Structures are given as structure tokens and as C-alpha cells.
Amino acid sequence: MxxxxxxxxxxxxxxxxxxxxxxxxxxxxxxxxxxxxxxxxxxxxxxxxxxxxxxxxxxxxxxxxxxxxxxxxxxxxxxxxxxxxxxxxxxxxxxxxxxxxxxxxxxxxxxxxxxxxxxxxxxxxxxxxxxxxxxxxxxxxxxxxxxxxxxxxxxxxxxxxxxxxxxxxxxxxxxxFNRIQIKDIAEHLKYIASEETIAYEEEALRLIATKADGALRDALSIFDLIVTYSAGNKLTYHETIDNLHILDYDYYFKVTDALLNESISETLLIFDEILKKGFDGHNFIVGLSEHFRNLMVCKDPATVMLLQVSENAQERYVQQSSSSSLSFILSALNVCNQCDINYKSSKNQRLHVELALMKLAKLPQAINLAALAQEESKKKN
CATH class of the missing domain: 3.40.50.300 (P-loop containing nucleotide triphosphate hydrolases)
Structure with missing residues (x-):
């Protein structure tokens, strides 16, 4: 052997x-x-x-x-x-x-x-x-x-x-020496996968590159681990997130849709599902902050290039960003940031995150009321 x-x-x-x-x-x-x-x-x-x-x-x-x-x-x-x-x-x-x-x-x-x-x-x-x-x-x-x-x-x-x-x-x-860019790591992983005749999904390679945090050696170690885990010559996105215990970004899109629909119950049910899968509430709120940051970046075509995601994911971000107001995104970022800061000092950490989600679900209503109040004051003046 x-x-x-x-x-x-x-x-x-x-x-x-x-x-x-x-x-x-x-x-x-x-x-x-x-x-x-x-x-x-x-x-x-x-x-x-x-x-x-x-x-x-x-x-x-x-x-x-x-x-x-x-x-x-x-x-x-x-x-x-x-x-x-x-x-x-x-x-x-x-x-x-x-x-x-x-x-x-x-x-x-x-x-x-x-x-x-x-x-x-x-x-x-x-x-x-x-x-x-x-x-x-x-x-x-x-x-x-x-x-x-x-x-x-x-x-x-x-x-x-x-x-x-x-x-x-x-x-x-x-x-x-610089941290290596996600794009460069992903391209190098593509080269190795082709050399080893391993079929791959680009989203999986980009996820490995992101997890490596700029270290190519770490990316190659994770790559070897996922290839061994898959027990074949196929490297898929779902196998990668399962093995690395990373929350699928699809959850963040679902949560944001529920928040834009002002549905507290749907938001809490999705969060409960995330916790039942063994994910930490702190990691979830940090990931949600990153998601809102990506939505904000998509508001201007000039900054879309700052997204470190695949083309398919980029399209989803641009689409969801168009249905989210800038006021909502900025306010949501502020709420998530405060939740992140106070998470470790909270006695009931699950309730702490749930309160933040409830606030986020009522943000569209609060923003509309503020806009109406501003219009009323303008009319009076």
C-alpha cells in the first residue's frame, strides 16, 4: 500500500x-x-x-x-x-x-x-x-x-x-507576507482537485477557502479531510458544511425573509431548528451580522465585488438586497452588533438572541412609522 x-x-x-x-x-x-x-x-x-x-x-x-x-x-x-x-x-x-x-x-x-x-x-x-x-x-x-x-x-x-x-x-x-485571498485559495484548490481527478462543487471549495482564514496550508488540510470524509471522488457543498459544522447560508436567507415579513413566530422556529442542529447562538448572530453586511454591500453595484461568495450566492444576495431597505439593513446591523457584544454576559443566552430577533422582526414597522411621522411633521411645517 x-x-x-x-x-x-x-x-x-x-x-x-x-x-x-x-x-x-x-x-x-x-x-x-x-x-x-x-x-x-x-x-x-x-x-x-x-x-x-x-x-x-x-x-x-x-x-x-x-x-x-x-x-x-x-x-x-x-x-x-x-x-x-x-x-x-x-x-x-x-x-x-x-x-x-x-x-x-x-x-x-x-x-x-x-x-x-x-x-x-x-x-x-x-x-x-x-x-x-x-x-x-x-x-x-x-x-x-x-x-x-x-x-x-x-x-x-x-x-x-x-x-x-x-x-x-x-x-x-x-x-x-499577506493572508491569501479566498479567490486565490479556491483557484488553487480547483487545480489540485483536477490533478487528483476529484469532482467538486465550486461552492464547497469557496467554503473551504473561507474557513481557512487566509492560510493555504489550513485550506489544503481541510480539503484532504473533506475528500476522505466523502469516501469518493466527489466534493459537495452539503458534505463540506456537515463535516466542518458550518451553518448553511440558506438559513440566513430564510431568517431575513421571515424578518422582512415581520413574522416573529417563523423567525423563532427557524432559530430553534438551528439550535437543535447543534449550532451555537453566538455563531448564529455573528453569521447573521455578516449576512446583513453582505446585503448592504449589494446595495451599490460598485461594492458587489466585495462579496467573497460564488456567483449563485451573489445573485441571491443581490435579489434579497433589492427587497430590503437600507434603513432596515443598517438598523439590523446595529441590533445584531449589540446582541453580539452582550451575548457572553447574558444569563439566558437563547432568550437574548430571541429578543434581538423579535426586535429585528418589528424593524420594518418601526421604520414605516418613523417615515410617516417625518412626513406628518413636514406637512405641518
Missing amino acids: ENFVVSARKYRPSNFKSVVGQQHITTTLKNAIKNNHLAQAFLFCGPRGVGKTTCARILAKTINCENLTADFEACNECDSCKAFNQNASFNVHELDAASNNSVDDIRNLVEQVRYAPQKGNYKIYIIDEVHMLSTQAFNAFLKTLEEPPKYAIFILATTEKHKIIPTILSRCQIFD
Whole structure:
């Protein structure tokens, strides 16, 4: 039986071109290689799972490549590239600062730096989770980081830049990685699904991308989980929401329709059904706030692009938005926001949400009465 390799490892980018959602980083690094403007120390910082260590490895492989391509990518054919791809390169050293964070560990690293590479131009030292180094270890590293031998390049990676002492930051060229956009993650998942011959629903992939919160590695882990759960080569939206225990956005459309019809009973029955399915009232009210925000965004064609949903869902949002007044949406957002703020301090949390829903159901009537009162006052004046 062949060993299973998770998607995050199997489809790990091998060159700058295949890195997802970090074009500002990859373009700068390629230009540095092209113009021979390589700094002696780089600091890659950003959220988890966005490609910091991956870019560090690609940079390490590329600057030692013997036959760079026309667009300054590693050739993957020379001895240096082959050695790197087989994890057998003597010129690339990786250190996990989480488990090697003492002064002695840094002294050993500094001792290694003294020896020039036997083959190739550079020795690259990748230090992951560098914020875990102790203050003493940082101080022991300062001199080497500032004035390393011409063949040594340090690439530091961290998720918590604020924990790194300023004297280290001032010696590094800093690259800030972005959270990856939902659209980019969804496109990458489509590519992997096609490579693995897995049929998919676009809504399911977009839901996985949203749940990943900008981390591609998290998205790939969820993707593998759903594929395993489905026990076949089909990835559906309903299987995805069942497995991830996410409330189907269809409920928010139903609740909003009931609120616009001023039906308190129907609204409470839908909320009861949601609770019986095991969903938390707080998550529901947060999701309802997001739903109203999406309806407000749809009020102006210029802001519809801010919706991070599929085309089918976008059509439903635009349709429901046209039947909802802006006054209702803004007032509903305010009620939901207050419910969210006070939820945890409430003794009876279910009743707290139900009261908010009752207020929302009477909003159209209140808005109409306010409009009539305003007209009356205008007539008198």
C-alpha cells in the first residue's frame, strides 16, 4: 500500500511562479537575484500557512542553481537543484528555533558559518520560528548576522515579528507576507482537485477557502479531510458544511425573509431548528451580522465585488438586497452588533438572541412609522 502524502506537501510550490498569493514577495526576490542585490539577511514574517518557509526554500535553491532559467527560476536539473530536491544539499541548513533556542545552539550555528561551501556560491541558513530564540541567543547572533562571510545568507521566518528584538530587525531585509485571498485559495484548490481527478462543487471549495482564514496550508488540510470524509471522488457543498459544522447560508436567507415579513413566530422556529442542529447562538448572530453586511454591500453595484461568495450566492444576495431597505439593513446591523457584544454576559443566552430577533422582526414597522411621522411633521411645517 502506497503511503499517502498530504496535499500541503505533495503540491508544495517548487519555484517562485507556483507560489500562491504572494506576488509582491516573489517579484522582489527574483529581481534581487536578477540584479545581484541579495541581502545578507532576510526576515519573512506573516500569518501561519502563507508560504514563508516555502519561499525561503525556493530562494535557497534558486540562488545556488547552476543554470537559472530566462525568468530567473531554478532549473531543477543541475546537481545543486537535484541535491536540494532530494534533501541532500550541504549548502542549505534549516534550524527550528522552537527547539534550538539556546545560546549554545546559536554558537554551533555561528561555528558552522565559518566554513565556506565546497561547491556552489552560497551557504543558506533558514531559521524557522525565529521569535522563539532567547534574548541571550539573539544577542549571540547579532555580530554574525550583521557581518557574515560573503558566502553566507540567513533567512529568518516568524509568525510573530513583534517578539523579535529591534537590533535583529534592523539587520534584516523584512518581507511581510499577506493572508491569501479566498479567490486565490479556491483557484488553487480547483487545480489540485483536477490533478487528483476529484469532482467538486465550486461552492464547497469557496467554503473551504473561507474557513481557512487566509492560510493555504489550513485550506489544503481541510480539503484532504473533506475528500476522505466523502469516501469518493466527489466534493459537495452539503458534505463540506456537515463535516466542518458550518451553518448553511440558506438559513440566513430564510431568517431575513421571515424578518422582512415581520413574522416573529417563523423567525423563532427557524432559530430553534438551528439550535437543535447543534449550532451555537453566538455563531448564529455573528453569521447573521455578516449576512446583513453582505446585503448592504449589494446595495451599490460598485461594492458587489466585495462579496467573497460564488456567483449563485451573489445573485441571491443581490435579489434579497433589492427587497430590503437600507434603513432596515443598517438598523439590523446595529441590533445584531449589540446582541453580539452582550451575548457572553447574558444569563439566558437563547432568550437574548430571541429578543434581538423579535426586535429585528418589528424593524420594518418601526421604520414605516418613523417615515410617516417625518412626513406628518413636514406637512405641518
